[in-house]
Amino acid sequence: MRYIARRVVxxxxxxxxxxxxxxxxxxxxxxxxALLILAGTSGxxxxxxxxxxxxxxxxxxxxxxxxxxxxxxxGLLQGDLGMSLFYRTPIVQEIGPRLPATFxxxxxxxxxxxxxxxxxxxxxxxxxDSIVDYMARVFTxxxxxxxxxxxxxVLVYFLVRLFNWFPPLGYAMLWEDxxxxxxxxxxxxxxxAFFELNFAARVTRSAMLEVLxxxxxxxxxxxxxxxxxxxxxxxxxxxxxxxxxxxxWSFARLLGGSIIIERIFLVPGMGTLLLEAITxxxxxxxxxxxxxxxxVVLTANLVVDVLYAWLDPRxxxx
Amino acid sequence: MSKRAGSRHIGNLDVTRRHxxxxxxxxxxxxxxxxxxxxxxxxxxATAPKPxxxxxxxxxxxxxxxxxxPHLAGTLGALGSISPMxxxxxxxxxxxxxxxxxxxxxxxxxxxxxxxxxFKLHENVTWWDGKPLTAEDVVFxxxxxxxxxxxxxxxxxxxxxxxxxxLVDRYTVRMFLKLPSPSFLQFLAVDYMKIVPKHVVEAGxxxxxxxxxxxxxxxxxxxxxxxxxxTFEKNKNYFKQGRPYLDGLRVVVITDQGTAAGAIKxxxxxxxxxxxxxQVEDMLKLEQALKGKxxxxxxxxxxxxxxFGNVEREPWKDTRIIxxxxxxxxxxxMQKAFGSGYYGLGTPFPPGAWxxxxxxxxxxxxxxxxxxxxxxxxATALLKEAGYDPPATLGxxxxxxxxxxxxxxxxxxxxxQMRRNLGLEIDIKLVDVPTAVNTWVSGDFDLGSxxxxxxxxxxxxxxxxxxxxxxxxxxxxxxxxxxxxxNVQLSELNTEKRRETLGAMEAILLKESPYxxxxxxKRNYIISDKVHTAAGPFVPAETIQTALKWEHxxxxx
Numbered sequence: 010m011r012y013i014a015r016r017v018v019x020x021x022x023x024x025x026x027x028x029x030x031x032x033x034x035x036x037x038x039x040x041x042x043a044l045l046i047l048a049g050t051s052g053x054x055x056x057x058x059x060x061x062x063x064x065x066x067x068x069x070x071x072x073x074x075x076x077x078x079x080x081x082x083x084g085l086l087q088g089d090l091g092m093s094l095f096y097r098t099p100i101v102q103e104i105g106p107r108l109p110a111t112f113x114x115x116x117x118x119x120x121x122x123x124x125x126x127x128x129x130x131x132x133x134x135x136x137x138d139s140i141v142d143y144m145a146r147v148f149t150x151x152x153x154x155x156x157x158x159x160x161x162x163v164l165v166y167f168l169v170r171l172f173n174w175f176p177p178l179g180y181a182m183l184w185e186d187x188x189x190x191x192x193x194x195x196x197x198x199x200x201x202a203f204f205e206l207n208f209a210a211r212v213t214r215s216a217m218l219e220v221l222x223x224x225x226x227x228x229x230x231x232x233x234x235x236x237x238x239x240x241x242x243x244x245x246x247x248x249x250x251x252x253x254x255x256x257x258w259s260f261a262r263l264l265g266g267s268i269i270i271e272r273i274f275l276v277p278g279m280g281t282l283l284l285e286a287i288t289x290x291x292x293x294x295x296x297x298x299x300x301x302x303x304x305v306v307l308t309a310n311l312v313v314d315v316l317y318a319w320l321d322p323r324x325x326x327x
Numbered sequence: 328m329s330k331r332a333g334s335r336h337i338g339n340l341d342v343t344r345r346h347x348x349x350x351x352x353x354x355x356x357x358x359x360x361x362x363x364x365x366x367x368x369x370x371x372x373a374t375a376p377k378p379x380x381x382x383x384x385x386x387x388x389x390x391x392x393x394x395x396x397p398h399l400a401g402t403l404g405a406l407g408s409i410s411p412m413x414x415x416x417x418x419x420x421x422x423x424x425x426x427x428x429x430x431x432x433x434x435x436x437x438x439x440x441x442x443x444x445x446f447k448l449h450e451n452v453t454w455w456d457g458k459p460l461t462a463e464d465v466v467f468x469x470x471x472x473x474x475x476x477x478x479x480x481x482x483x484x485x486x487x488x489x490x491x492x493x494l495v496d497r498y499t500v501r502m503f504l505k506l507p508s509p510s511f512l513q514f515l516a517v518d519y520m521k522i523v524p525k526h527v528v529e530a531g532x533x534x535x536x537x538x539x540x541x542x543x544x545x546x547x548x549x550x551x552x553x554x555x556x557x558t559f560e561k562n563k564n565y566f567k568q569g570r571p572y573l574d575g576l577r578v579v580v581i582t583d584q585g586t587a588a589g590a591i592k593x594x595x596x597x598x599x600x601x602x603x604x605x606q607v608e609d610m611l612k613l614e615q616a617l618k619g620k621x622x623x624x625x626x627x628x629x630x631x632x633x634x635f636g637n638v639e640r641e642p643w644k645d646t647r648i649i650x651x652x653x654x655x656x657x658x659x660x661m662q663k664a665f666g667s668g669y670y671g672l673g674t675p676f677p678p679g680a681w682x683x684x685x686x687x688x689x690x691x692x693x694x695x696x697x698x699x700x701x702x703x704x705x706a707t708a709l710l711k712e713a714g715y716d717p718p719a720t721l722g723x724x725x726x727x728x729x730x731x732x733x734x735x736x737x738x739x740x741x742x743x744q745m746r747r748n749l750g751l752e753i754d755i756k757l758v759d760v761p762t763a764v765n766t767w768v769s770g771d772f773d774l775g776s777x778x779x780x781x782x783x784x785x786x787x788x789x790x791x792x793x794x795x796x797x798x799x800x801x802x803x804x805x806x807x808x809x810x811x812x813x814n815v816q817l818s819e820l821n822t823e824k825r826r827e828t829l830g831a832m833e834a835i836l837l838k839e840s841p842y843x844x845x846x847x848x849k850r851n852y853i854i855s856d857k858v859h860t861a862a863g864p865f866v867p868a869e870t871i872q873t874a875l876k877w878e879h880x881x882x883x884x
Binding site: 039040041044045046047048049050051052053054056057058060061095096103106107162165166168169173174175177178179180272273274275277281282285290 | 385389390391393401402403404478480552553554555556558577579581582583585586589590592593594595596602729731758759760761762763764765768769777780
């Protein structure tokens with residue numbers, strides 16, 4: 010319990026530090042939300058300097074930075090994420106409808122990647138230095154080297170070029186139309202899972218190789234246990250510690266990767282919202298989105314720590 | 328007084344006795360001809376196969392609406408999704424885009440030498456909530472558009488010409504103008520000039536939230552998802568019989584060009600707006616790849632791109648300097664380099680417009696000649712006259728350039744031309760679009776680069792905005808003679824006299840324009856060949872801000 014409590018206590022200052030960094034970063038990059046509102050992202054709008062000054066005052070962006078930060082943190086402590094500067098709507102209303110799509114994408118991709126990565130890594134380790142292992146290693150190396158957006162664009166290209174097919178337009182939530190949703194999610198999930206599974210497969214292979222050399226595995230084999238039983242029950246179970254870590258981390262990485270994949274495959278999730286917010290210099294919205302992402306990542310880390318302690322008692326007592 | 332049926336246009340109104348007599352005669356002849364033509368058409372219609380209307384059309388637009396209130400909207404990103412939900416008093420005929428026809432107005436009369444317009448409205452129009460759309464809504468909406476001190480990015484275009492609006496009876500509205508404006512009716516026909524429900528707005532309902540919208544237009548909004556799409560269903564109680572032809576409409580926002588091209592290739596898109604995010608080169612490739620399935624349609628050149636200096640600052644106070652740069656600019660090279668040969672030459676007035684000189688004529692004038700030797704010599708002489716001998720003594724200049732579209736490339740080419748032709752050093756300062764616009768508005772720049780896409784083809788829009796006191800004249804150029812002529816033509820209803828005045832204005836610009844006009848960009852649409860209209864295939868609008876209701880198209884199965 011003390012171990013978990015220590016982790017939770019660290020969680021809050023980390024979040025606070027992160028909010029400060031994001032807040033300051035957003036103020037450093039060029040741009041002005043008031044300008045974007047008046048000029049429009051395409052620059053079609055017309056305005057005067059007085060209009061600009063009035064709008065900056067109305068948005069509160071003319072106040073000193075520390076006042077703006079304090080006001081934002083004050084709102085956060087009361088559970089208020091604030092208003093979007095660009096869209097002038099409560100941020101909860103902007104983020105709420107976007108979360109399900111992103112989480113669905115990340116969870117599905119995480120699940121699919123593990124579904125393929127663990128058998129692939131295990132097979133590669135069990136058949137070390139065989140043709141299967143070499144092929145798996147080349148595949149995973151290549152997979153890690155290809156950026157997610159390249160996989161996404163290549164997928165779009167081949168879908169259209171070879172099959173003359175493109176996912177249905179007009180996003181449908183899973184509960185609105187599961188069939189359409191699955192068609193829309195299939196390829197973004199493939200693109201994301203492809204990247205992640207290579208990493209997870211390599212970790213699985215390394216962990217398995219280490220465990221397979223352990224004395225207890227040799228003992229299990231010498232006792233005449235079936236190879237399948239030795240690998241799955243004795244080796245894989247003990248190699249699961251780094252795999253669990255990777256799985257939790259991969260969720261965080263998948264959230265990051267989903268930003269560009271959502272844009273390519275037209276998934277209206279948090280990633281596309283973040284890109285829109287950055288384009289619009291919507292400081293409050295960007296801060297809120299980053300805060301959500303950070304909370305998810307830190308929570309994933311916390312879960313890993315807890316799982317670690319649960320899987321390996323030595324960590325608890327260290 | 329001249330009376331117009333809702334389906335005809337007053338392009339450049341000549342309200343004279345001759346005009347009235349001519350109109351009467353034409354009407355008489357026209358009626359006889361119409362009877363004959365009508366008979367022929369009726370026979371043809373009886374024998375021709377009846378088109379099967381319907382279909383769910385998907386249209387790509389470059390952006391999701393930043394606002395939903397039409398009177399607060401200023402971009403095609405917003406208008407592309409707002410327009411199908413509302414009506415205007417008049418509109419540009421989507422099948423004959425240079426004509427203004429009635430939308431809510433079934434007819435109108437022009438009186439007092441073009442100073443008064445009386446619109447008779449259709450009586451069978453209802454809002455989506457079942458309440459009737461009456462003259463009260465129209466008067467309320469027009470007054471809302473004219474409201475001083477409120478942000479009215481586009482509908483404010485009516486302010487210079489409209490004095491007041493009055494309710495005559497339940498279905499009649501009268502508009503009093505400040506001057507007999509030849510462009511008033513065209514401005515009123517722009518898609519932004521929407522009539523909103525008085526009872527809803529006055530009840531304090533925020534029509535800037537899509538869920539609160541009560542429109543009268545051909546399509547009702549079903550769902551809107553930011554970053555994705557806006558879905559509409561057919562308004563079954565629409566007042567125009569048989570319309571809209573489509574069963575549904577979806578406007579999708581695709582910002583990634585590769586994804587947009589992929590969706591079009593896969594046949595999921597039926598049309599694009601004129602600003603889809605796809606570049607000319609992408610469009611041409613798509614047209615080539617999809618021959619027989621899609622067709623590329625072009626609007627006339629309606630978007631000028633130019634460089635300019637702030638004439639309130641040194642050295643640009645002396646307009647001979649910008650004139651010298653214009654002379655030394657190789658506009659033919661510019662035209663060849665961008666738009667794959669589809670863009671127009673950088674002329675002061677839109678190429679091909681009724682009020683500009685012909686291209687053949689312009690090509691013989693200073694600044695347009697080929698080879699450039701004489702122009703360069705003239706430019707050098709002009710700079711010498713202004714005290715810059717050699718031209719490099721003008722010093723290092725800074726050109727602020729927005730990072731969007733082709734601008735950085737255009738700037739590269741132009742600065743290379745200036746180096747090559749005059750030995751001038753010009754640094755390029757790249758900034759994001761809003762920062763660039765703010766720079767122009769504040770006047771804090773040396774050389775700037777931007778353009779303007781007009782709403783209507785009448786010079787009252789473009790010429791006033793760019794060279795007159797309009798909001799886009801970032802040069803601060805105030806040429807007394809030019810402004811005097813601008814005012815003269817503003818209320819000149821006789822097209823010939825107006826053309827003469829505009830000709831004199833063009834002559835001033837050819838010599839003393841505060842801009843270096845680079846080229847005229849053309850916007851385009853890629854449209855599925857399944858899209859049909861009563862005129863046959865799709866008909867492109869003349870500007871990006873018109874004919875966006877999609878009530879006139881259907882998908883041929």
